[in-house]
Amino acid sequence: MVGTHPVLGGRPEGLTAISLGDDEFDTRSRLVVVGNGMAGARFVEEVLERGGGEQFRITVFGDEPHGNYNRIMLSPVLAGEEHEDDIVLNSHDWYADNGVSLRAGVRADRIDTAAKLVYAADGTATPYDHLVLATGSYSFVPPMKGVRADDGGLLPGVYGFRTIDETRAMLAATGSCRRAVVMGGGLLGLEAARALQGHGLQVELVHAAPYLMNVQLDAEAGAILKKSVESLGIAVHLDVFATEVIGGDRVRGVGLADGRQLEADLLVVAAGVRPNTDIGVRSGLEVERGIVVDDQLRTDDPDIYAIGECAQHRGEVYGLVAPAWEHAVVLADVLTGTDPTAEYHGSRTATKLKVAGVDVAVMGINTPERDDDEFLVISEPKRGVHLSVVIRDDKLVGATLLGDTRKVAFLTQAFDRGAPLPEERIRLLVDLSDGAEEVGVAEMPADSQVCNCNGVSKGDICGAVAGGCGSVGEVMDRTRAGKGCGSCKSLVKQIVEWAADGELVEDPSASWYVPGIPMAKPELMAAIREQDLRSVSAVFAALAPGGQDDAKSKMGLTSLLKMLWGHDVIPEKDGEFINDRVHANIQRDGTFSVVPQMKGGVTTPAQLRKIADVAEKYEVPMVKITGGQRIDLLGVRKEDLPAMWDDLGMPSGYAYGKSFRTVKTCVGSDFCRFGLGDSTQLGIDLETRFQGIESPAKMKLAVVGCPRNCAEAYVKDVGVVAIGNGRWEVYVGGAAGASVRKGDLLATVSSTEEVLTLTGRFMQYYRENANWLERTYDFVPRLGLEKIQQVLLEDSEGIVADLDEGIQRSIDAYTDPWGQDAKEPATAGQFRPSLPLIALPKVPVR
Amino acid sequence: MSITDVTTAAPATAAGPKAHTVGMVDDVPMGEGRTFVVAGEQVAVFRLRNGSLHATQAACPHAGGPLADGLSDVNVLVCPLHQYAYRWSDGASTNGGSPIRMYPVRERDGYLVVEV
Ligand code: SRM
Ligand SMILES: Cc1cc2nc3c(=O)[nH]c(=O)nc-3n(C[C@H](O)[C@H](O)[C@H](O)COP(=O)(O)OP(=O)(O)OC[C@H]3O[C@@H](n4cnc5c(N)ncnc54)[C@H](O)[C@@H]3O)c2cc1C
Ligand code: SF4
Ligand code: FES
Numbered sequence: 001m002v003g004t005h006p007v008l009g010g011r012p013e014g015l016t017a018i019s020l021g022d023d024e025f026d027t028r029s030r031l032v033v034v035g036n037g038m039a040g041a042r043f044v045e046e047v048l049e050r051g052g053g054e055q056f057r058i059t060v061f062g063d064e065p066h067g068n069y070n071r072i073m074l075s076p077v078l079a080g081e082e083h084e085d086d087i088v089l090n091s092h093d094w095y096a097d098n099g100v101s102l103r104a105g106v107r108a109d110r111i112d113t114a115a116k117l118v119y120a121a122d123g124t125a126t127p128y129d130h131l132v133l134a135t136g137s138y139s140f141v142p143p144m145k146g147v148r149a150d151d152g153g154l155l156p157g158v159y160g161f162r163t164i165d166e167t168r169a170m171l172a173a174t175g176s177c178r179r180a181v182v183m184g185g186g187l188l189g190l191e192a193a194r195a196l197q198g199h200g201l202q203v204e205l206v207h208a209a210p211y212l213m214n215v216q217l218d219a220e221a222g223a224i225l226k227k228s229v230e231s232l233g234i235a236v237h238l239d240v241f242a243t244e245v246i247g248g249d250r251v252r253g254v255g256l257a258d259g260r261q262l263e264a265d266l267l268v269v270a271a272g273v274r275p276n277t278d279i280g281v282r283s284g285l286e287v288e289r290g291i292v293v294d295d296q297l298r299t300d301d302p303d304i305y306a307i308g309e310c311a312q313h314r315g316e317v318y319g320l321v322a323p324a325w326e327h328a329v330v331l332a333d334v335l336t337g338t339d340p341t342a343e344y345h346g347s348r349t350a351t352k353l354k355v356a357g358v359d360v361a362v363m364g365i366n367t368p369e370r371d372d373d374e375f376l377v378i379s380e381p382k383r384g385v386h387l388s389v390v391i392r393d394d395k396l397v398g399a400t401l402l403g404d405t406r407k408v409a410f411l412t413q414a415f416d417r418g419a420p421l422p423e424e425r426i427r428l429l430v431d432l433s434d435g436a437e438e439v440g441v442a443e444m445p446a447d448s449q450v451c452n453c454n455g456v457s458k459g460d461i462c463g464a465v466a467g468g469c470g471s472v473g474e475v476m477d478r479t480r481a482g483k484g485c486g487s488c489k490s491l492v493k494q495i496v497e498w499a500a501d502g503e504l505v506e507d508p509s510a511s512w513y514v515p516g517i518p519m520a521k522p523e524l525m526a527a528i529r530e531q532d533l534r535s536v537s538a539v540f541a542a543l544a545p546g547g548q549d550d551a552k553s554k555m556g557l558t559s560l561l562k563m564l565w566g567h568d569v570i571p572e573k574d575g576e577f578i579n580d581r582v583h584a585n586i587q588r589d590g591t592f593s594v595v596p597q598m599k600g601g602v603t604t605p606a607q608l609r610k611i612a613d614v615a616e617k618y619e620v621p622m623v624k625i626t627g628g629q630r631i632d633l634l635g636v637r638k639e640d641l642p643a644m645w646d647d648l649g650m651p652s653g654y655a656y657g658k659s660f661r662t663v664k665t666c667v668g669s670d671f672c673r674f675g676l677g678d679s680t681q682l683g684i685d686l687e688t689r690f691q692g693i694e695s696p697a698k699m700k701l702a703v704v705g706c707p708r709n710c711a712e713a714y715v716k717d718v719g720v721v722a723i724g725n726g727r728w729e730v731y732v733g734g735a736a737g738a739s740v741r742k743g744d745l746l747a748t749v750s751s752t753e754e755v756l757t758l759t760g761r762f763m764q765y766y767r768e769n770a771n772w773l774e775r776t777y778d779f780v781p782r783l784g785l786e787k788i789q790q791v792l793l794e795d796s797e798g799i800v801a802d803l804d805e806g807i808q809r810s811i812d813a814y815t816d817p818w819g820q821d822a823k824e825p826a827t828a829g830q831f832r833p834s835l836p837l838i839a840l841p842k843v844p845v846r
Numbered sequence: 847m848s849i850t851d852v853t854t855a856a857p858a859t860a861a862g863p864k865a866h867t868v869g870m871v872d873d874v875p876m877g878e879g880r881t882f883v884v885a886g887e888q889v890a891v892f893r894l895r896n897g898s899l900h901a902t903q904a905a906c907p908h909a910g911g912p913l914a915d916g917l918s919d920v921n922v923l924v925c926p927l928h929q930y931a932y933r934w935s936d937g938a939s940t941n942g943g944s945p946i947r948m949y950p951v952r953e954r955d956g957y958l959v960v961e962v
Binding site: 006171199555 | 872873874875876877878879880881888890895904905906907908909910911912913914915916917918919920921922923924926927928931938940941943944
């Protein structure tokens with residue numbers, strides 16, 4: 001095997017362990033930190049920010065070989081939503097640049113508190129004047145038969161979920177594993193379960209308590225959460241201990257206390273964490289559940305401090321990052337002398353489940369504790385919604401939001417800052433539609449907390465903007481808002497925009513059309529036109545830094561060039577995604593799906609017969625009616641594609657492209673007793689006109705014969721609704737996929753010709769102005785309906801004629817790709833199998 | 847369809863990898879990849895626009911995706927199924943997945959020679 005896992009945040013050549021040695025002329029006192037996690041590294045940052053680099057010679061011991069990374073983001077990394085490189089907080093270079101000696105990959109074992117020396121696993125003894133323990137926690141593995149291998153390590157296939165190395169190992173295992181058991185139905189267990197399921201594993205969750213998230217939720221909410229989790233396809237076993245790992249040399253199953261056995265080739269143990277206190281115990285410090293500290297984070301040894309999850313303060317041990325970071329700030333104040341009297345008095349905690357699937361937010365207590373506590377509950381088990389608040393003396397002391405977290409921003413403010421509560425308590429949980437505006441960004445008090453992880457207030461953000469930060473990215477870097485779990489990012493953005501009042505420069509790279517070329521779309525389009533760049537490779541050569549190509553930019557560029565040049569583009573297959581290379585959608589086993597065009601969802605007996613014959617001839621494993629009103633032939637071998645198209649004799653339905661897809665229709669005035677217009681014919685006409693048009697993202701249309709909306713026109717990129725007397729409403733920006741949004745009424749017109757013209761005009765405007773992969777449901781609200789109406793209906797920019805001409809050029813350039821490549825392949829081996837011979841799991845034949 | 851497996855008389859090092867001619871350079875279009883069977887192994891061969899050749903295992907270690915169908919650039923190859931990226935330099939995954947196996951590959955007189 002070639003290649004090992006790189007050190008996260010490491011230098012390319014590998015580990016750095018620069019030890020500067022003890023310089024007798026250096027008069028700075030020696031500050032040693034044990035633990036390079038979220039608390040330890042943050043503490044070092046806080047010290048440096050207070051000018052501590054002049055005061056201290058800093059050494060950091062980190063058991064993990066990596067730089068410091070955002071542990072919270074391991075869940076999205078496991079889910080494949082976040083790249084591991086993007087969760088690095090401080091790279092090895094950062095330590096070197098700041099004169100901090102990082103002993104990465106070195107474990108500190110013991111402290112000689114009398115001689116003030118730290119003994120480490122590499123045999124060194126490091127003197128200190130001040131010592132900070134930030135050793136965090138480890139995943140607790142409950143006693144189970146067979147869970148450990150002979151060498152004492154976990155059995156192959158068993159993982160904790162705490163470090164990047166464990167996350168990498170699980171990711172690697174997802175490729176070969178089919179069934180996972182997750183032990184623990186708390187936050188971490190749920191996130192792990194959801195992430196693994198996203199990789200296609202069958203996941204079962206085993207939880208010893210009678211309901212899920214029992215630390216944060218009450219029984220009723222827990223029961224609703226269970227249903228929601230189950231509806232995601234994750235099996236949940238409650239009130240039962242996993243007692244045995246079956247398998248011997250690797251995991252093959254998990255045995256439960258009630259005798260049941262679950263089949264599994266992967267077991268994640270997320271049954272809680274325990275503070276890493278060994279070093280404290282061995283060194284004679286006072287240790288209970290954690291290393292005991294006072295309000296200045298000092299242990300019972302006056303020169304040793306403890307922060308983060310390993311510390312126990314006033315009886316509390318925390319498992320969240322916000323308290324850890326508060327510790328870091330207070331201790332930095334104390335040690336650098338910035339505020340020698342700074343004290344920490346405990347944290348109030350709030351939790352959010354980050355991985356998509358079920359929305360949960362919890363803060364404070366979940367049930368009333370005193371006689372006069374107010375308690376308001378809204379429970380809708382069917383919808384998976386359970387909302388509750390606990391109010392004491394007119395202050396919010398707890399809230400639980402399950403299945404609907406729209407009110408989380410307001411409640412968090414109320415909880416953190418004791419903001420006044422509405423008289424009608426129900427307004428805490430739902431918006432009553434009496435026109436009263438929601439608390440907007442402008443009305444938020446300056447001291448209300450926006451980022452919980454980092455304790456950043458609205459005022460801090462405004463301060464950063466006033467202090468010269470000109471982009472959301474800069475504000476986030478300066479204040480750290482949004483740099484923890486990230487759930488506040490959109491609020492941060494809103495506040496920055498409000499505070500900057502139009503002065504904002506976008507994050508440069510955020511505005512680039514594709515990541516590999518530093519240009520926004522209009523600029524890029526102008527350069528392409530000006531320099532007459534007609535192929536993807538020519539664009540890279542002329543416009544990319546160093547002329548380097550970039551895999552992730554190729555699809556977007558190909559699409560843009562096709563729009564700009566129509567016929568005159570120089571095609572390059574290697575600039576296309578595989579779907580576009582072979583005009584079919586790749587499937588999980590490397591086969592493809594074939595969706596012939598079926599305009600407006602209307603077919604004929606002859607067409608159906610043809611499809612049936614072809615399906616038999618090529619042994620198509622599944623024939624399915626799609627959600628787009630046509631027929632999908634799934635599981636087709638790549639090498640069969642050209643012959644199949646030939647036999648079908650039908651044009652491509654473009655079900656694979658970032659392009660115009662379908663027009664769904666209802667039966668309309670021809671047959672339906674309510675029909676007010678011939679929606680079927682108009683749908684066919686629209687599809688005929690716009691077939692195959694490339695666009696920044698998919699465009700799906702529908703036409704319905706009356707507002708009963710049987711073909712869902714209100715939720716399409718363009719939706720057309722007959723309202724009688726020959727009149728049609730045209731809606732744009734609707735969606736009912738990953739986002740659900742009702743389209744905005746662009747215009748009401750009096751003829752089908754006008755519908756066709758307006759649709760084309762809107763499409764072209766979208767094609768020219770939308771970002772790559774930006775669907776109309778984001779594009780329309782981004783520009784605002786009013787602006788779009790002005791441009792398209794009143795010609796406020798004088799571009800209507802150009803738009804109409806532009807779309808016509810693309811319409812004229814249409815050729816059916818199936819007809820084309822079936823006759824003559826575009827490249828050598830275009831349809832050659834890429835995984836020809838090994839037997840992969842095939843989609844089962846139905 | 848041509849899957850050739852011609853073992854040539856290239857210097858055969860004692861027991862180690864052997865050189866195999868798998869086809870013509872032109873069988874792999876510029877910027878793309880194609881799969882060949884070499885000594886019983888499936889190998890994906892890529893020809894980048896900068897002229898370099900690379901050969902990798904054919905199936906993605908993540909979930910068996912067809913790597914030859916991926917998009918690539920001078921630094922990485924991206925699997926078409928879940929967009930895991932692999933570095934040409936050492937086969938390491940930049941997403942934390944398992945690395946892919948790389949094979950030495952070169953051109954000789956218009957033929958592709960892969961060592962497996
Ligand atoms: C076949 C079909 C499901 C079915 O069995 O009915 C389908 C199948 C896929 N959909 Fe879909 N979608 C299908 C109708 C829909 C619909 C319903 C519709 O068109 O009215 C929607 C909601 C409408 C919308 O897009 O707003 C829909 C919203 C999505 C989304 C979410 C898009 C979004 O931004 O909200 C994705 C994911 C994406 O695009 O990134 C997606 C992605 C996919 C992909 C292409 C996943 C992929 O990248 O491989 C699936 C391909 C399966 C395959 O191998 O062929 N599909 N998909 C439907 C084909 C319709 C057709 O005839 O062309
Ligand atoms: C998957 C996951 C998701 C999470 N999600 C959230 C969330 O959404 N919100 C939230 O607030 N919190 C979340 N957390 C918890 C959060 O990550 C922790 O609260 C935080 O990391 C605590 O910081 P710490 O520095 O105390 O411990 P850690 O970050 O664990 O750092 C401790 C470090 O010390 C090192 N170390 C230990 N002993 C020694 C030794 N003897 N010598 C040298 N080094 C040593 C360890 O290797 C480790 O790198 C999550 C945690 C995980 C694992
Ligand atoms: S067809 Fe659509 S909804 Fe179904 S699994 Fe694929 S992407 Fe998801
Ligand atoms: S199979 Fe290659 S990334 Fe998933």
